[in-house]
Amino acid sequence: MPTSTKTKKAPYRTLLLKKRDELLMSAKRQPEVLSMSLQTPDAVEFAVKTAEQDVNARTANLRNQMLREIDHALERVAKGDYGVCESCGGEISPARLKAIPWARYCLVCQELRSRN
Ligand SMILES: [Zn+2]
Numbered sequence: 804m805p806t807s808t809k810t811k812k813a814p815y816r817t818l819l820l821k822k823r824d825e826l827l828m829s830a831k832r833q834p835e836v837l838s839m840s841l842q843t844p845d846a847v848e849f850a851v852k853t854a855e856q857d858v859n860a861r862t863a864n865l866r867n868q869m870l871r872e873i874d875h876a877l878e879r880v881a882k883g884d885y886g887v888c889e890s891c892g893g894e895i896s897p898a899r900l901k902a903i904p905w906a907r908y909c910l911v912c913q914e915l916r917s918r919n
Contacts, residue, residue: 816880818904823873826866869905876905888912 879885886895890912
């Protein structure tokens, strides 16, 4: 087991924490607008607001999903298996990790999965 690779994970941890902060900040700026549905506006306004709410809900969903991925990646950093593909066990390329620090799979496995 090469121990020298461990020190290389620190920048990714910083990246992950930074991204996590950004997501949490944006969640504060744009809170979910669930209370809107409690009002009873006319039909047109209702449709518009429902559509807006839908987009907001989807954005919130994506954000939550990304936060979960980031938390998962941070756990893997702590465990020491960060940067290893969860599917084939191969190493995820540094370029890929730089672009997507929370990537679980190497490029090959990711493509296989998205094709299915
Ligand atoms: Zn793989």
